[in-house]
Ligand SMILES: [Ca+2]
Ligand SMILES: [Ca+2]
Ligand SMILES: [Ca+2]
């Protein structure tokens with residue numbers, strides 16, 4: 390969403406430097422990175438905009454999603470802020486109907502001394518937001534509502550010092566297609582690249598383990614924003630994508646019994662350090678909820694480092710011969726299926742791609 394920035398001290402020059410070796414973009418002024426002087430920053434939720442209830446809970450969830458990241462940075466969130474406004478040296482979150490974007494992050498910095506001094510996040514109350522985790526309600530999964538949490542995670546990314554990213558799968562790009570889904574639910578998250586930016590800005594807590602699998606991938610850019618699409622099923626040679634159709638807002642691939650295929654998934658490290666040779670198990674499931682109780686059809690492994698390009702990878706599998714023609718199934722993947730790694734989030738380790746048997 391839009392960002393607007395204000396310089397408190399002179400020098401209205403913004404320098405865009407090319408990214409080298411990473412994707413995240415830090416807020417800079419005259420070539421100087423602008424960040425908070427403290428690793429703990431208080432956000433204040435408007436009392437009228439976020440009374441006790443589901444919207445407050447969704448904002449709290451978004452704050453907590455950032456606080457799981459492997460950097461030393463944390464947000465605190467206070468409620469019932471009586472008055473909010475731009476340029477008052479308080480970091481506030483509120484709603485308005487007077488915006489030309491679904492949300493805006495306003496931030497102020499000192500420029501030459503490299504400090505953020507205020508960040509406000511404002512949501513447009515005419516945007517069809519929803520706080521639900523029910524994926525079918527959300528625009529990324531064919532629904533009509535915009536996930537409040539994906540937008541909040543994106544805006545809070547601005548508030549801690551990150552700019553838009555167009556060239557990798559990223560919450561600072563197209564946020565509504567940057568989610569973890571398994572079964573009927575989908576969850577926002579800051580993601581590998583934005584977490585990497587937070588670690589660059591505020592240091593590594595060296596205490597966060599979190600590997601994950603997503604069925605989204607980077608496809609390109611739209612202005613400053615990355616664009617994403619769902620991961621796919623390829624033929625066995627990896628030369629073409631098998632045919633698919635839109636099944637109620639999600640892709641479903643047509644495959645034959647016994648067909649060797651390549652399953653594309655995105656494997657992520659959202660934690661502090663590299664995880665090498667992490668097992669991944671693959672399953673056939675009759676529904677979109679992938680668990681280790683599903684039918685096991687293959688095993689692989691991935692090595693994932695947060696500070697390298699994220700991994701979208703194809704794995705060779707064979708569709709079982711005894712599935713039912715005309716029936717829908719899901720191919721599932723679970724990283725760390727035997728739970729050898731204790732993680733800050735164990736709920737983002739599984740995801741699926743839909744298939745129909747010819
Ligand atoms: Ca205030
Ligand atoms: Ca303010
Ligand atoms: Ca995990």
Ligand SMILES: [Ca+2]
Pocket residue numbers: 725728729730731732735
């Ligand atoms: Ca685990």
Ligand SMILES: [Zn+2]
Pocket residue numbers: 390391392543544547553
């Ligand atoms: Zn934005």
